[in-house]
Amino acid sequence: MDLDEIAISRAIIGTQMEKLLEFMEMDVAVVGGGPSGLTAAALLGKKGLSVGLIEKKLSIGGGMWGGGMMLPRIVVQEQAKRLLEQFDIAHTPYGSGYYVAGSVEAVSKLTAAACDAGVEFFNLISVEDVMIRGDGRLSGLVVNWSPVEMTGLHVDPLTMGCRIAVDATGHDAVLARLVEKKGGDVKVQGEGFMWADRAESRIISHTKEIYPGLVVCGMAANAVAGEHRMGPIFGGMLLSGEHAAKLVARALKQ
Numbered sequence: 121m122d123l124d125e126i127a128i129s130r131a132i133i134g135t136q137m138e139k140l141l142e143f144m145e146m147d148v149a150v151v152g153g154g155p156s157g158l159t160a161a162a163l164l165g166k167k168g169l170s171v172g173l174i175e176k177k178l179s180i181g182g183g184m185w186g187g188g189m190m191l192p193r194i195v196v197q198e199q200a201k202r203l204l205e206q207f208d209i210a211h212t213p214y215g216s217g218y219y220v221a222g223s224v225e226a227v228s229k230l231t232a233a234a235c236d237a238g239v240e241f242f243n244l245i246s247v248e249d250v251m252i253r254g255d256g257r258l259s260g261l262v263v264n265w266s267p268v269e270m271t272g273l274h275v276d277p278l279t280m281g282c283r284i285a286v287d288a289t290g291h292d293a294v295l296a297r298l299v300e301k302k303g304g305d306v307k308v309q310g311e312g313f314m315w316a317d318r319a320e321s322r323i324i325s326h327t328k329e330i331y332p333g334l335v336v337c338g339m340a341a342n343a344v345a346g347e348h349r350m351g352p353i354f355g356g357m358l359l360s361g362e363h364a365a366k367l368v369a370r371a372l373k374q
């Protein structure tokens with residue numbers, strides 16, 4: 121068979137445009153493909169919801185790829201060991217109550233679980249605004265290609281609708297800040313200095329619906345709450361993603 125360049129291009133354009141149209145009205149939009157977003161997306165996808173994960177970078181994984189200071193290892197504490205097991209991420213005990221895993225394996229297995237659960241990935245797309253109409257509920261995301269943002273081109277965005285959105289954008293808490301900036305009843309207090317024990321023990325209580333239709337998780341949850349940071353321990357990110365998935369599923373009665 122002669123390979124046909126036009127057929128190859130048609131296959132890519134045709135199928136991806138179909139997916140974009142399908143996800144114009146999705147159940148859950150997870151913004152940010154770091155550990156908390158991947159966990160939330162994988163668990164929500166497993167519940168049969170249509171879940172789109174929007175990631176501004178080329179690669180998925182957020183801050184997990186880099187481990188601690190570019191040493192590709194992550195540490196997970198006892199409380200989140202079961203999630204390492206659930207996602208089949210190999211881990212070895214270290215000292216009392218710590219487990220060490222490879223950051224590349226951790227990102228890859230979480231990503232694979234999300235793929236298996238039917239999550240659709242939209243990478244290289246940045247969320248630049250949110251849609252909130254008269255009912256005061258977040259009902260969609262305003263998106264553009266990341267290279268448009270990076271090059272500063274004046275290109276108008278498009279909108280993707282969702283029943284609920286998860287802000288998993290990490291330290292920047294992008295969605296929460298957008299809602300705050302535009303007058304929504306949200307206050308982003310900004311994250312505090314390093315205090316791993318406190319940051320990790322409180323992250324679940326900060327993982328919540330902070331505005332109708334907007335759940336915040338991971339480092340973004342701590343940033344909104346004015347909570348501390350924790351460095352390269354990732355149990356809180358996995359647990360926060362799991363908790364966000366529970367809240368979203370409950371809100372959507374799934």
Ligand code: 48H
Nearest residue numbers: 152154155156176182183246247289290338339349350351
């Ligand atoms: C689309 C966007 C946008 C946008 C950002 O930073 P992340 O890994 O987030 P978490 O919360 O899952 O994990 C945090 C963890 O990686 C970390 O940084 C820790 C534990 N730090 C502790 C410390 O003390 O420093 O991932 C967020 C993702 C990234 O991939 C961004 O590219 C993406 O969100 N993102 N995607 N549109 N506007 N903004």
